[in-house]
Amino acid sequence: MVPKRCTYLALLVTPAIALAGCEQNPVTGRSQLILISDEQATEMGAQAYQQILSQSQKGTAAQQQRIEQIGRRIVQAAGAPATKESWTFNVIRDDTPNAFALPGGKVGVHTGMLDAVASDDQLAAVIAHEIAHVTARHSAERLSRQALTQAGVGAAGAGLNSPTGAQLLAQAAQLGLILPFSRGQESEADRLGMRYMAQAGYDPRAAVQVWEKFAAAGGDRQPEFLSTHPHSSSRAKELQEYVDEVMPIYRKNARGK
Numbered sequence: 001m002v003p004k005r006c007t008y009l010a011l012l013v014t015p016a017i018a019l020a021g022c023e024q025n026p027v028t029g030r031s032q033l034i035l036i037s038d039e040q041a042t043e044m045g046a047q048a049y050q051q052i053l054s055q056s057q058k059g060t061a062a063q064q065q066r067i068e069q070i071g072r073r074i075v076q077a078a079g080a081p082a083t084k085e086s087w088t089f090n091v092i093r094d095d096t097p098n099a100f101a102l103p104g105g106k107v108g109v110h111t112g113m114l115d116a117v118a119s120d121d122q123l124a125a126v127i128a129h130e131i132a133h134v135t136a137r138h139s140a141e142r143l144s145r146q147a148l149t150q151a152g153v154g155a156a157g158a159g160l161n162s163p164t165g166a167q168l169l170a171q172a173a174q175l176g177l178i179l180p181f182s183r184g185q186e187s188e189a190d191r192l193g194m195r196y197m198a199q200a201g202y203d204p205r206a207a208v209q210v211w212e213k214f215a216a217a218g219g220d221r222q223p224e225f226l227s228t229h230p231h232s233s234s235r236a237k238e239l240q241e242y243v244d245e246v247m248p249i250y251r252k253n254a255r256g257k
Protein backbone atom coordinates (compact mmCIF):
# COMPACT_ATOMS: atom_id res chain seq x y z
CA MET A 1 0.00 0.00 0.00
CA VAL A 2 1.23 3.47 -0.83
CA PRO A 3 1.40 5.51 2.39
CA LYS A 4 -0.98 8.46 2.48
CA ARG A 5 1.13 11.53 3.04
CA CYS A 6 3.53 10.79 0.23
CA THR A 7 0.64 9.98 -2.12
CA TYR A 8 -1.04 13.31 -1.56
CA LEU A 9 2.14 15.17 -2.29
CA ALA A 10 2.87 13.16 -5.42
CA LEU A 11 -0.70 13.30 -6.69
CA LEU A 12 -0.39 17.06 -6.87
CA VAL A 13 2.17 16.26 -9.50
CA THR A 14 1.04 13.28 -11.53
CA PRO A 15 -0.36 9.86 -10.68
CA ALA A 16 2.48 8.17 -12.55
CA ILE A 17 5.07 9.75 -10.29
CA ALA A 18 2.91 8.93 -7.29
CA LEU A 19 3.23 5.25 -8.08
CA ALA A 20 6.87 5.39 -9.11
CA GLY A 21 8.09 7.81 -6.49
CA CYS A 22 6.73 6.68 -3.14
CA GLU A 23 9.05 4.31 -1.32
CA GLN A 24 9.32 3.11 2.20
CA ASN A 25 12.76 3.75 3.63
CA PRO A 26 14.21 0.46 4.93
CA VAL A 27 16.13 2.23 7.72
CA THR A 28 13.55 4.69 9.04
CA GLY A 29 10.32 2.98 7.91
CA ARG A 30 9.11 6.40 6.74
CA SER A 31 7.54 6.84 3.29
CA GLN A 32 9.51 9.12 1.01
CA LEU A 33 9.05 10.71 -2.38
CA ILE A 34 12.07 9.39 -4.29
CA LEU A 35 12.28 10.09 -8.02
CA ILE A 36 15.82 8.92 -8.60
CA SER A 37 17.11 5.39 -8.23
CA ASP A 38 19.76 4.36 -5.69
CA GLU A 39 22.11 3.81 -8.64
CA GLN A 40 21.53 7.34 -9.97
CA ALA A 41 21.97 8.87 -6.53
CA THR A 42 25.15 6.84 -5.91
CA GLU A 43 26.55 7.88 -9.29
CA MET A 44 25.80 11.54 -8.61
CA GLY A 45 27.36 11.30 -5.17
CA ALA A 46 30.51 9.67 -6.55
CA GLN A 47 30.85 12.33 -9.26
CA ALA A 48 30.42 15.25 -6.90
CA TYR A 49 32.80 13.61 -4.39
CA GLN A 50 35.53 13.14 -7.01
CA GLN A 51 35.15 16.76 -8.03
CA ILE A 52 35.46 17.99 -4.44
CA LEU A 53 38.49 15.78 -3.74
CA SER A 54 40.23 16.85 -6.94
CA GLN A 55 39.85 20.48 -5.91
CA SER A 56 41.04 20.08 -2.35
CA GLN A 57 44.04 18.98 -0.31
CA LYS A 58 44.00 15.96 1.94
CA GLY A 59 44.60 15.98 5.69
CA THR A 60 47.53 14.26 7.40
CA ALA A 61 47.78 10.46 7.57
CA ALA A 62 46.96 10.60 11.30
CA GLN A 63 43.84 12.71 10.67
CA GLN A 64 42.78 10.36 7.91
CA GLN A 65 43.27 7.32 10.14
CA ARG A 66 41.22 8.95 12.92
CA ILE A 67 38.10 9.53 10.81
CA GLU A 68 38.43 6.17 9.04
CA GLN A 69 38.51 4.38 12.38
CA ILE A 70 35.51 6.24 13.78
CA GLY A 71 33.58 6.08 10.51
CA ARG A 72 34.10 2.33 9.98
CA ARG A 73 33.16 1.55 13.56
CA ILE A 74 29.89 3.48 13.21
CA VAL A 75 29.06 1.95 9.83
CA GLN A 76 29.69 -1.52 11.21
CA ALA A 77 27.49 -0.82 14.23
CA ALA A 78 24.76 0.64 12.03
CA GLY A 79 24.10 -2.84 10.66
CA ALA A 80 22.85 -4.43 7.48
CA PRO A 81 20.83 -1.71 5.72
CA ALA A 82 23.78 0.66 5.86
CA THR A 83 26.45 -1.71 4.60
CA LYS A 84 25.22 -1.81 1.00
CA GLU A 85 26.89 1.60 0.63
CA SER A 86 30.51 1.70 -0.42
CA TRP A 87 31.73 3.91 2.40
CA THR A 88 34.65 6.25 1.79
CA PHE A 89 35.99 8.72 4.34
CA ASN A 90 38.30 11.61 3.52
CA VAL A 91 39.76 14.50 5.49
CA ILE A 92 39.74 17.73 3.50
CA ARG A 93 42.14 20.50 4.38
CA ASP A 94 39.82 23.43 5.05
CA ASP A 95 39.57 25.65 8.13
CA THR A 96 35.78 25.89 8.13
CA PRO A 97 34.23 23.46 10.61
CA ASN A 98 32.23 21.34 8.22
CA ALA A 99 31.40 17.76 7.34
CA PHE A 100 29.19 16.28 4.64
CA ALA A 101 28.02 12.96 3.24
CA LEU A 102 26.93 12.23 -0.31
CA PRO A 103 24.69 9.41 -1.57
CA GLY A 104 26.54 6.11 -1.84
CA GLY A 105 28.42 6.75 1.42
CA LYS A 106 30.97 9.38 0.43
CA VAL A 107 31.91 11.27 3.59
CA GLY A 108 34.11 14.35 3.88
CA VAL A 109 35.35 15.95 7.11
CA HIS A 110 37.14 19.31 7.09
CA THR A 111 40.28 19.80 9.16
CA GLY A 112 38.37 22.74 10.72
CA MET A 113 35.88 20.24 12.12
CA LEU A 114 38.70 18.15 13.60
CA ASP A 115 39.93 21.31 15.34
CA ALA A 116 36.44 22.22 16.54
CA VAL A 117 35.56 18.95 18.31
CA ALA A 118 36.89 18.21 21.79
CA SER A 119 36.88 14.40 21.70
CA ASP A 120 36.48 11.29 19.57
CA ASP A 121 32.94 11.00 20.91
CA GLN A 122 32.10 14.48 19.59
CA LEU A 123 33.68 13.69 16.22
CA ALA A 124 31.72 10.43 16.19
CA ALA A 125 28.54 12.47 16.75
CA VAL A 126 29.22 14.54 13.63
CA ILE A 127 30.16 11.52 11.50
CA ALA A 128 27.25 9.40 12.75
CA HIS A 129 24.85 12.25 11.91
CA GLU A 130 26.26 12.40 8.37
CA ILE A 131 26.10 8.61 7.97
CA ALA A 132 22.45 8.77 9.05
CA HIS A 133 21.67 11.33 6.33
CA VAL A 134 22.98 8.74 3.82
CA THR A 135 21.24 5.64 5.18
CA ALA A 136 17.97 7.59 5.42
CA ARG A 137 18.48 8.68 1.77
CA HIS A 138 17.98 12.36 2.55
CA SER A 139 19.87 13.66 -0.48
CA ALA A 140 17.75 11.65 -2.93
CA GLU A 141 14.64 12.87 -1.16
CA ARG A 142 15.82 16.46 -1.23
CA LEU A 143 16.82 16.26 -4.90
CA SER A 144 13.46 14.70 -5.79
CA ARG A 145 11.57 17.54 -4.15
CA GLN A 146 13.87 20.04 -5.75
CA ALA A 147 13.37 18.50 -9.20
CA LEU A 148 9.62 18.90 -8.74
CA THR A 149 9.64 22.43 -7.44
CA GLN A 150 12.36 23.92 -9.63
CA ALA A 151 12.39 22.16 -12.96
CA GLY A 152 8.63 21.76 -13.16
CA VAL A 153 6.91 18.43 -13.23
CA GLY A 154 6.93 17.80 -16.97
CA ALA A 155 10.56 18.73 -17.38
CA ALA A 156 11.68 16.70 -14.40
CA GLY A 157 9.66 13.65 -15.34
CA ALA A 158 10.77 13.66 -18.94
CA GLY A 159 14.33 14.67 -18.17
CA LEU A 160 15.19 11.95 -15.70
CA ASN A 161 16.05 9.40 -18.37
CA SER A 162 17.80 11.69 -20.85
CA PRO A 163 21.41 12.91 -20.79
CA THR A 164 20.13 16.42 -20.21
CA GLY A 165 18.26 15.14 -17.20
CA ALA A 166 21.41 13.47 -15.91
CA GLN A 167 23.29 16.73 -16.29
CA LEU A 168 20.53 18.58 -14.48
CA LEU A 169 20.71 16.11 -11.66
CA ALA A 170 24.50 16.34 -11.50
CA GLN A 171 24.13 20.09 -11.07
CA ALA A 172 21.48 19.49 -8.47
CA ALA A 173 23.91 17.21 -6.63
CA GLN A 174 26.26 20.14 -6.38
CA LEU A 175 23.42 22.33 -5.20
CA GLY A 176 22.32 19.60 -2.86
CA LEU A 177 25.63 19.93 -1.10
CA ILE A 178 24.95 23.45 -0.03
CA LEU A 179 21.19 23.35 0.41
CA PRO A 180 20.07 22.91 3.97
CA PHE A 181 18.40 19.69 4.99
CA SER A 182 14.82 20.05 6.15
CA ARG A 183 13.95 20.22 9.82
CA GLY A 184 12.37 16.76 9.63
CA GLN A 185 15.47 15.29 8.00
CA GLU A 186 17.66 16.87 10.67
CA SER A 187 15.59 15.31 13.44
CA GLU A 188 15.75 11.96 11.71
CA ALA A 189 19.54 12.17 11.27
CA ASP A 190 19.93 13.26 14.92
CA ARG A 191 17.91 10.36 16.22
CA LEU A 192 19.38 7.74 13.89
CA GLY A 193 22.92 9.09 14.31
CA MET A 194 22.69 8.89 18.09
CA ARG A 195 21.47 5.32 17.87
CA TYR A 196 24.44 4.44 15.64
CA MET A 197 26.79 6.13 18.14
CA ALA A 198 25.35 4.17 21.03
CA GLN A 199 25.57 0.91 19.10
CA ALA A 200 29.22 1.66 18.26
CA GLY A 201 30.03 2.42 21.92
CA TYR A 202 30.40 6.20 21.49
CA ASP A 203 28.77 8.36 24.18
CA PRO A 204 25.58 9.86 22.62
CA ARG A 205 25.71 12.75 25.12
CA ALA A 206 28.56 14.08 22.98
CA ALA A 207 26.01 14.86 20.24
CA VAL A 208 24.25 17.30 22.56
CA GLN A 209 27.59 18.93 23.40
CA VAL A 210 28.54 19.29 19.74
CA TRP A 211 25.29 20.91 18.65
CA GLU A 212 25.29 23.24 21.66
CA LYS A 213 28.82 24.26 20.78
CA PHE A 214 27.87 25.08 17.20
CA ALA A 215 24.69 26.88 18.23
CA ALA A 216 26.64 28.97 20.77
CA ALA A 217 29.19 29.89 18.11
CA GLY A 218 26.31 31.29 15.99
CA GLY A 219 25.48 34.97 15.71
CA ASP A 220 26.55 36.86 12.60
CA ARG A 221 29.19 34.37 11.58
CA GLN A 222 27.27 31.14 11.51
CA PRO A 223 29.53 28.08 11.45
CA GLU A 224 29.31 26.42 8.05
CA PHE A 225 28.03 23.18 9.49
CA LEU A 226 24.96 25.00 10.80
CA SER A 227 24.21 26.62 7.45
CA THR A 228 23.53 23.18 5.96
CA HIS A 229 22.29 21.66 9.21
CA PRO A 230 19.86 24.21 10.65
CA HIS A 231 19.68 24.28 14.43
CA SER A 232 16.48 25.35 16.15
CA SER A 233 15.57 25.98 19.75
CA SER A 234 13.41 22.86 19.85
CA ARG A 235 16.35 20.75 18.71
CA ALA A 236 18.17 20.87 22.05
CA LYS A 237 15.11 19.45 23.80
CA GLU A 238 14.73 16.72 21.17
CA LEU A 239 18.39 15.79 21.43
CA GLN A 240 18.01 15.25 25.15
CA GLU A 241 15.04 12.97 24.52
CA TYR A 242 17.06 10.94 22.02
CA VAL A 243 19.92 10.64 24.54
CA ASP A 244 17.54 9.21 27.11
CA GLU A 245 16.31 6.74 24.49
CA VAL A 246 19.71 5.37 23.51
CA MET A 247 21.69 5.56 26.79
CA PRO A 248 20.79 1.94 27.68
CA ILE A 249 22.19 0.84 24.30
CA TYR A 250 25.35 2.87 24.90
CA ARG A 251 25.85 1.46 28.41
CA LYS A 252 25.62 -2.06 27.01
CA ASN A 253 28.12 -1.41 24.19
CA ALA A 254 30.50 0.84 26.15
CA ARG A 255 31.35 -1.99 28.53
CA GLY A 256 33.22 -3.83 25.81
CA LYS A 257 35.23 -0.77 24.78
Ligand SMILES: [Zn+2]
Binds near residue numbers: 186228
Ligand atom coordinates in the same frame (compact mmCIF):
# COMPACT_ATOMS: atom_id res chain seq x y z
ZN1 LIG B 1 22.29 17.20 9.27
